[in-house]
Amino acid sequence: MTLELVPVKETGPAAPAPPGSRRRALRRVLRNPLAALGLVIVVVALLAAALANLVTPFPYDRTDFSAALQPPSPAHWFGTDELGRDQFSRVIFGLRASVEVGVMSVALSLVVGVPLGLLAGFYGWLDPVVSRLTDTLLAFPFLVLAVGLAAIVGPSLTIATIAIAAAQIPAVVRVTRSETLHLREMDYVAAAIADGASDAVLLGRHILPNAVNALIVQATVAVPAAIIGESVLSFLGLGVRPPTPSLGIMLASAQPLFRDGPWLVVFPGVAIVLLTLAMNLVGDGLRDALDPREVRR
Amino acid sequence: MWRYVLRRLIESAVTLVLVTIVVFIGVRALPGDPARALAAEESDPETIAAIRAEYGLDQPIPVQYVRYVGKAVQGDLGTSARTRLSVTETIGHALPVTLQLATFAIVVAVLIGVGAGVVAAVRRRTASEWVANSVALLGLSIPNFWFGLMAVLIFAVAYPILPASGFVSVFDNPVESFRHLLMPAIVLGSGLAAVIMRQTRSAMLEALSADYVRTARAKGLGGTQVVLGHALRNSLIVVTTIVGLQLGLLISGAVVTEQIFVLPGFGKLTIDAVFTRDYPMIQGVVLVTATAYIGINLLVDLLYSVIDPRIRVGGRVT
Numbered sequence: 001m002t003l004e005l006v007p008v009k010e011t012g013p014a015a016p017a018p019p020g021s022r023r024r025a026l027r028r029v030l031r032n033p034l035a036a037l038g039l040v041i042v043v044v045a046l047l048a049a050a051l052a053n054l055v056t057p058f059p060y061d062r063t064d065f066s067a068a069l070q071p072p073s074p075a076h077w078f079g080t081d082e083l084g085r086d087q088f089s090r091v092i093f094g095l096r097a098s099v100e101v102g103v104m105s106v107a108l109s110l111v112v113g114v115p116l117g118l119l120a121g122f123y124g125w126l127d128p129v130v131s132r133l134t135d136t137l138l139a140f141p142f143l144v145l146a147v148g149l150a151a152i153v154g155p156s157l158t159i160a161t162i163a164i165a166a167a168q169i170p171a172v173v174r175v176t177r178s179e180t181l182h183l184r185e186m187d188y189v190a191a192a193i194a195d196g197a198s199d200a201v202l203l204g205r206h207i208l209p210n211a212v213n214a215l216i217v218q219a220t221v222a223v224p225a226a227i228i229g230e231s232v233l234s235f236l237g238l239g240v241r242p243p244t245p246s247l248g249i250m251l252a253s254a255q256p257l258f259r260d261g262p263w264l265v266v267f268p269g270v271a272i273v274l275l276t277l278a279m280n281l282v283g284d285g286l287r288d289a290l291d292p293r294e295v296r297r
Numbered sequence: 298m299w300r301y302v303l304r305r306l307i308e309s310a311v312t313l314v315l316v317t318i319v320v321f322i323g324v325r326a327l328p329g330d331p332a333r334a335l336a337a338e339e340s341d342p343e344t345i346a347a348i349r350a351e352y353g354l355d356q357p358i359p360v361q362y363v364r365y366v367g368k369a370v371q372g373d374l375g376t377s378a379r380t381r382l383s384v385t386e387t388i389g390h391a392l393p394v395t396l397q398l399a400t401f402a403i404v405v406a407v408l409i410g411v412g413a414g415v416v417a418a419v420r421r422r423t424a425s426e427w428v429a430n431s432v433a434l435l436g437l438s439i440p441n442f443w444f445g446l447m448a449v450l451i452f453a454v455a456y457p458i459l460p461a462s463g464f465v466s467v468f469d470n471p472v473e474s475f476r477h478l479l480m481p482a483i484v485l486g487s488g489l490a491a492v493i494m495r496q497t498r499s500a501m502l503e504a505l506s507a508d509y510v511r512t513a514r515a516k517g518l519g520g521t522q523v524v525l526g527h528a529l530r531n532s533l534i535v536v537t538t539i540v541g542l543q544l545g546l547l548i549s550g551a552v553v554t555e556q557i558f559v560l561p562g563f564g565k566l567t568i569d570a571v572f573t574r575d576y577p578m579i580q581g582v583v584l585v586t587a588t589a590y591i592g593i594n595l596l597v598d599l600l601y602s603v604i605d606p607r608i609r610v611g612g613r614v615t
Contacts, residue, residue, distance in 0.1 A: 132308070136315040138594075143549035144586050147571050148323055148579070228440045232553055235442050236568060251443060255557075258454050265450055269443035277438035284434075 028289035035285025041278035049096040056089035060245050069261050078267040082257060087250075087264065091271050094247040097240050098272070101161050102227040106219055108165035109172050114215065116169075117176025118203050122184060130177070134170040142167035142229065143236075150238040160239035164229045168222050175218045179211035213290045220283030224276035231272050247272050301602055309595045316587045317369070321362050324580045369584065375577035379570075384581040387566065394464055394562035395551050398485060401478050402547065403540065406486035406493055411529075411536060413490075414497025418505065419524055429494065436491030441550055445484040445557040452480060462559035481558045485550045489543055496539045500532035507531075541597030548586060 029035045048055055064084035072079045078087035120130035137145075146163035153159050183189060184207065192206050233239035234248025241249075247268040254264035349355050353364050368375070374384035417429035453461035459480050467474040504510060505528050513523045552564030559565075563582065570578035 132311055132315065135308070135312045135591075136319065138590075143552045144567065144583055147552075147567055148320075148583055150571060224438065231440055232442055236553065236556060237572070251446060255446065258450060262450055262454075265443075265446050269440075269447065272443060273435075273439050276440075277434065280434060280438050 025286065025289040029282070029285040032285045032288070034281050038278040038281030038285070041274060042282055045095055045275050045278070046099060048092050049099045052092045052096050056086075056092050058086035058089045060090045060093040061085065061243050069257070071261075072263055079261065079263040081250075081253070081261065081264055087267055090245040090250060091247070091267055094245045094250055094268060095271060095275065097157065097234075097244060097246040098227045098230050098275070101157060101164065101230040101239070102223045105161045105164035105226045105229075106168065106222045108161065109168035109222065110215065110219070112165070113169045113172025114176050114208075117173040118180050118208065118211075120173065121177040121180025122199070122203060122207070127177075130173065134173050137166060138170045143232070146229075146233055146238055147236075150233075155233075155238045155241060157240050157244075160230055160233045163233070164226045167229070168226065171222070172215070172218060175214050176211055179214050180207055183207045183210055217283070217287045217290060220279065220286055224279040224283070227276055227279075228272065302599060305595055305598055309591050313588060313591050316591070317366055317584065318362070320580055320583050320587070321365060322358075323583075324576050325358060325361075365580075374581040374584070377575055377578045379573050379575045379578070384577050387578070388563070388581055388585055391561060391563045391566045393466065394560055395555070395564060397467055397474070398478060398481055398554065398560060398562060399544075399547050399551060401482035402486035402489065402550075404486075405482050406489035407536070407540065409486070410490040410493025411497050411533075414494040414532075415501060415524065415529060417494070417498045418501030418528075421502075429498075433491040433494045436487050436494075439487070441484050441488055442553045442557060444487055445481070445554060448480050448484055449557065464560045464562070481554050481560060484557070485547065485554045488546060488550065489540070492543055492546075493536055493539060496535055497532055500535040501528055504528035504531045537600070538597060541593060541600070544590070544593050548590065 029039070062085060064080070066084065067076070067080050068084040069082055070076055070080045070084075076086050076088065078091055080086060081090075116130050116134075120127045142163070145166055146160065149159050149163045149166075180203075189202060189206050192202055197206070230239055230246065231248035231251070234246040235252045236248075237252065239248060240246035250268040251265060254261065254268070257264055353361055356364070365375075372385055374388070376382070377384055377387060380387065413429040413432065417426045417433075420426050449461050452459045460477050463477055465473040465477050467478075501524075505524075507528075510523055510527050513527050518526075548564075551562060552567055554560070555562045555564040556568060563586075566578070567582045567586075569575075570582060
């Protein structure tokens with residue numbers, strides 16, 4: 001389980017990417033069969049989550065006590081729970097909650113972490129301040145942070161998102177900072193400085209765009225980790241609250257029903273594993289494709 | 298060297314102070330009156346006022362903070378609002394459970410991770426590398442709480458060969474302790490094993506193509522000797538660091554694992570404290586966790602600088 005995020009790489013090649021290299025990278029990803037398979041699974045899952053209202057055969061909260069605790073059947077593909085709710089529909093809606101939290105928390109961590117990393121890498125005097133702040137954040141294991149936040153504000157999807165984002169900020173700061181440190185020393189940056197470019201132009205036009213590859217790679221690891229994080233929090237009762245289905249909540253409520261409905265434990269878990277596995281495959285493929293050192297090998 | 302140690306010590310101390318402030322303010326920010334929570338049922342204003350004075354809650358926040366830190370340094374973390382027992386003692390009872398679980402999990406993770414990593418690096422482009430890589434990817438993608446639930450489902454419900462829950466200390470009954478902790482340790486160690494495997498593999502690949510390995514081969518050393526004596530020994534530096542850095546993952550993982558296997562450890566204590574809104578206890582467990590975490594990071598950094606002198610010469614690894 002990858003909750004605590006370590007930066008994927010702190011010392012990057014940081015060579016400025018030639019134009020069009022990203023499209024080439026995507027094509028390289030698609031040529032890698034595992035990554036392509038992962039991409040297909042991710043796209044299908046995202047579509048299903050986005051169109052959950054259309055693709056699910058039942059509303060996620062419709063109870064039917066005459067069909068309670070039924071094993072998988074043609075009518076209920078993933079079986080039903082103790083209230084007779086269709087598990088297939090709930091898994092699809094659960095996916096939606098997971099993807100929302102995963103994407104939102106990573107976006108939030110980028111919004112906060114990237115500027116901090118740029119500033120810390122660019123202005124030496126800011127570095128110790130930012131480093132102490134991220135160290136303080138790192139001093140709280142992810143779950144303790146989430147638990148603390150949930151204790152203060154009460155558990156909710158928003159709190160789960162913020163807690164997961166907070167846990168990921170240090171890794172984002174570190175990656176951005178080390179990329180900035182490298183890029184700052186590049187000849188083309190020196191040339192821009194000689195040309196009289198302002199700090200804002202240097203950071204925004206010359207450094208940030210070239211740090212994007214490293215950040216994309218970081219994000220491909222962060223999103224699946226965030227999705228697992230969400231399911232863990234919900235499982236512990238610190239994330240999504242019932243009746244909104246989340247894969248973690250479904251697993252938590254399945255725990256007492258081990259003997260009577262083992263399928264209740266199996267399907268939501270398989271959904272999480274498939275999604276995160278697919279995302280990791282895409283991430284691995286992207287990393288290979290975006291890292292020039294890997295290509296030469 | 299000493300300048301580096303001193304700087305890391307000061308940095309850690311600053312972080313620790315920041316952590317105590319965050320924890321203290323965080324708990325003060327909690328909704329509800331702590332005095333009322335401590336008073337529980339008997340809620341007449343006089344009792345509450347008495348409790349407020351007793352705990353110093355009528356003092357300004359900075360004064361309360363200094364008092365809290367002063368007591369914490371002496372090992373007094375206050376009294377649980379729920380059980381009325383000393384927070385320090387309660388944590389003292391829970392900690393050994395988690396430590397035994399974590400130790401067992403680390404052993405499992407290192408054995409599996411290093412073993413699989415070496416195999417994957419040495420037997421490149423074979424079925425064994427493929428299997429090792431796939432298992433590592435699975436280990437990273439399977440949330441450990443689901444892995445735990447499935448393990449219980451298979452090995453405790455469908456084929457009852459291991460107990461589904463409970464804790465027996467290794468000092469009371471080693472055999473039963475092993476039986477009770479085996480599943481939780483594998484579940485907790487699986488993620489770590491995957492990380493270790495990947496790191497070992499890449500470190501081994503690098504080491505195997507290094508000049509000193511070629512020299513060793515040229516001297517006529519056998520394959521096993523080169524792999525284990527030279528390449529692996531140098532790769533273990535990386536592995537040690539990773540284990541250190543991932544201990545936080547273990548702390549978070551322990552919370553979930555203890556919840557699934559109903560182990561009366563530190564993680565369960567944390568979750569229970571949150572759900573019963575036991576503020577002194579929350580404060581205590583968060584403080585202990587953060588302190589331990591900072592301490593471990595400091596230790597890993599110092600160890601690392603001993604192993605790899607380039608770090609303290611260059612100042613900071615960037």
